[in-house]
Amino acid sequence: MPMTLTEKILARHAALDAVEPGQIINAKVDLVLANELSAAVAIGVMRQMKGADRVFDREKIALVEDHFVPAKDAQSAKIAKLMKDFAIEQNIKHFFDVGRGGIEHVVLPEEGLVAPGELIVGGDSHTCTYGAFGAFATGMGSTDIAAAFVLGEVWLKVPASIKLIYSGEPGEMVFAKDIMLKTVGTLGIDGATYRAIEYHGTTVDELSITGRITMANMAIEAGAKNGIFHADAKTIAYVEERTDRDFILEKADPDARYEREIEIDIGSLEPQVACPHTPDNVHSISEVTRDEILVDQVFIGSCTNGYIEDLRIVAKILDGKKIDSRLRVIVNPGSQKVWMQAAEEGVLGKLAAAGCVVNTPGCGACFGGHMGTLGDGERCISTTNRNYVGRMGSPKAEVYLASPATCAVSALTGRITDPRVEAAVTA
Amino acid sequence: MQASLRGHAHKYGKNVDTDVIIPGKYCNIIDIAELGKHAMEGLDPEYTSRMKPGDVIVADSNFGCGSSREVAPIAIKGSGTSAVIAKSFARIFYRNALNIGLPIFESPEAVDAVESGDELEIEPAGGVIRNLTKNETYTAAAFPPFMQSLIDAGGLQPYVERRLAEKA
Numbered sequence: 113m114p115m116t117l118t119e120k121i122l123a124r125h126a127a128l129d130a131v132e133p134g135q136i137i138n139a140k141v142d143l144v145l146a147n148e149l150s151a152a153v154a155i156g157v158m159r160q161m162k163g164a165d166r167v168f169d170r171e172k173i174a175l176v177e178d179h180f181v182p183a184k185d186a187q188s189a190k191i192a193k194l195m196k197d198f199a200i201e202q203n204i205k206h207f208f209d210v211g212r213g214g215i216e217h218v219v220l221p222e223e224g225l226v227a228p229g230e231l232i233v234g235g236d237s238h239t240c241t242y243g244a245f246g247a248f249a250t251g252m253g254s255t256d257i258a259a260a261f262v263l264g265e266v267w268l269k270v271p272a273s274i275k276l277i278y279s280g281e282p283g284e285m286v287f288a289k290d291i292m293l294k295t296v297g298t299l300g301i302d303g304a305t306y307r308a309i310e311y312h313g314t315t316v317d318e319l320s321i322t323g324r325i326t327m328a329n330m331a332i333e334a335g336a337k338n339g340i341f342h343a344d345a346k347t348i349a350y351v352e353e354r355t356d357r358d359f360i361l362e363k364a365d366p367d368a369r370y371e372r373e374i375e376i377d378i379g380s381l382e383p384q385v386a387c388p389h390t391p392d393n394v395h396s397i398s399e400v401t402r403d404e405i406l407v408d409q410v411f412i413g414s415c416t417n418g419y420i421e422d423l424r425i426v427a428k429i430l431d432g433k434k435i436d437s438r439l440r441v442i443v444n445p446g447s448q449k450v451w452m453q454a455a456e457e458g459v460l461g462k463l464a465a466a467g468c469v470v471n472t473p474g475c476g477a478c479f480g481g482h483m484g485t486l487g488d489g490e491r492c493i494s495t496t497n498r499n500y501v502g503r504m505g506s507p508k509a510e511v512y513l514a515s516p517a518t519c520a521v522s523a524l525t526g527r528i529t530d531p532r533v534e535a536a537v538t539a
Numbered sequence: 540m541q542a543s544l545r546g547h548a549h550k551y552g553k554n555v556d557t558d559v560i561i562p563g564k565y566c567n568i569i570d571i572a573e574l575g576k577h578a579m580e581g582l583d584p585e586y587t588s589r590m591k592p593g594d595v596i597v598a599d600s601n602f603g604c605g606s607s608r609e610v611a612p613i614a615i616k617g618s619g620t621s622a623v624i625a626k627s628f629a630r631i632f633y634r635n636a637l638n639i640g641l642p643i644f645e646s647p648e649a650v651d652a653v654e655s656g657d658e659l660e661i662e663p664a665g666g667v668i669r670n671l672t673k674n675e676t677y678t679a680a681a682f683p684p685f686m687q688s689l690i691d692a693g694g695l696q697p698y699v700e701r702r703l704a705e706k707a
Contacts, residue, residue: 156569
């Protein structure tokens, strides 16, 4: 039976010859991820399960302290410690504390814990990020994660797949983030609910690994269960540099069945912005900039755009200039390794000289946790992935989502600005 | 057999996301009662002071979209809300709600007909929703057989324990 890439990976992990959409399967997992928030609840659930004293495989679990760390208060310290104690008790191989990790979805690929064809579940909705590497990866809640911790398997309903075919070369100042915002705007925030997204086309073939990460990361913003790219030479080079584990390369069959096929032309795409208060409220930059939209904060970072490639773009735009005096810019390198590389390349120095504050890696600002929380009436343009009411703090704040370039240029002018407008850059 | 659920409806729109169900700043809380104090705070800060135990959240499509935070259904349950009726649920929320024992029902018919303040009585077993104020009856979509078998078994925990015993 012809199968999509998602179906092939699921079939193999369920030890079946074939699967079809709607089928319930029991699938073996290659990696189970949790952060201190999802782990705190999952560990509690696991403690209540009879016979569930040990995790199924101490080498196939990754625990990353990233949401409220360094601990913002005693309660946050308590749950961080709860996960750390569990990691020690269970002798978990891949435990990342502050200073050795960063944002989970940035850390796992860096550490060689993600490879094509693998099945990964995580207690975080942006676990779908690993689809960038040709893995099936999906987010789950803590009870499901507790079950995966002890069983090494999960029950899944095989999703129908949506094939997205991108063509055209991105224009000036158009990046993977713009392509994905356009995609979420096209599908809508529930347009891919219960579905797998399979990314195809010449445009995405040309994207860097970081660009694919940005796109896979936001599959959940259309409600998708997972978003997946086919692994290619770039993927293989990235993964082989970080692990010597064997992996299986699979391809969707040419006659695989897709629920929908959508062609998206990127050639004429402008930089995109998701306006408040949903990630699918997406408009072209020229439309958004018709009104003057002043901002109080610019945020650069997150599991969507906290990579060295993103920081380089921002540093290039801000190099030798000063950010607008009315706003603050918070930069959050995605991981310790990104932070170190950015320091080594002089990127952090350029950002700091321009007036940005460079934070420690973590998720805090993106979800309104700490280190960049917005107050009543404040407006932020951000490289993150969500802009729901209250997402970054006050329910009376507004969040606009855009690429690192659009955010950087807006930092110079103090208002949402088209990165293609040269005058803005030299202001 | 689950007991029937009864309370007044609190109606909301579509795409009620997990950030408004339980804002990020509360996600380091584990205590159910404490989480319950902040249920729906991002969307309706008065919800927990206005609602009475047993009340029902009635919302349009895609309820619970966004984050995988299991504290979202836990907070709703902790507030004393007896059930959520929606036209549809986001995928992760749906799994989480069933896993933690928050009764959820898909019924576009009920969502269209019910108004805030209507008194509802739900029979979980048959998915029957009675509107005592309007004297109407609606039906909820049946759970897929696999989900129903998990619910009947008492949730994911007994399922996991059985699988562990099989493997031992």
